[in-house]
């Protein structure tokens with residue numbers, strides 16, 4: 053088993069510009085940064101809302117080992133029929149049990165077993181989810197012993213809820229990373245008991261935008277309260293996330309660094 057693992061964890065992939073950047077550049081980024089594993093949140097991969105099977109396959113083919121999802125999971129009609137066939141796609145674990153999809157994705161790389169789960173936060177979120185703490189605890193108890201590296205994602209609006217989640221799982225998992233706000237936070241650190249933490253990885257998509265959408269329609273909607281169509285923005289495309297270094301003997305993190313790459 054390799055003694056340490058370098059994980060690139062990417063924030064929400066927003067629309068075609070981010071998909072194309074990943075398709076054209078992820079393989080070379082993996083080589084440049086010597087990355088062993090890539091995880092990305094794909095909840096906005098198709099036109100900024102949801103993901104289709106075709107786009108999940110494209111991201112996986114480009115080198116994303118595991119695709120996590122969030123509150124936009126069911127935005128693409130028909131994905132509920134496709135999700136079970138995609139063994140590398142991880143749905144939020146605190147959705148109702150009868151929802152399709154995997155709540156824990158496990159795979160092996162260089163002799164290391166890696167597990168990934170995602171939970172939804174409950175503060176200021178429109179989707180009705182069960183307790184994220186209990187959902188992640190359940191997975192940890194039932195399957196945590198079977199993996200060397202455990203990556204837990206909290207897809208949530210409130211920083212307080214994410215930070216609380218990080219403290220709760222410090223020393224129990226390799227990393228807790230936040231997603232959903234699309235804005236990268238500068239609070240990355242390894243917590244005292246060895247869990248890498250960041251409140252939000254940021255987004256993969258246009259940064260000349262309002263969280264990935266064209267600026268003017270969003271401004272119009274926010275200022276005037278009149279509904280607008282929010283097209284996915286295309287300028288200043290960046291991939292944002294974090295690189296996490298995990299010691300595989302302990303399953304704990306040695307280091308976490310923010311990651312941001314701009315499309316040239």
Ligand SMILES: [Fe+2]
Nearest residue numbers: 064095096232
């Ligand atoms: Fe998102």
Ligand SMILES: [Fe+2]
Nearest residue numbers: 122123124232
């Ligand atoms: Fe979200």
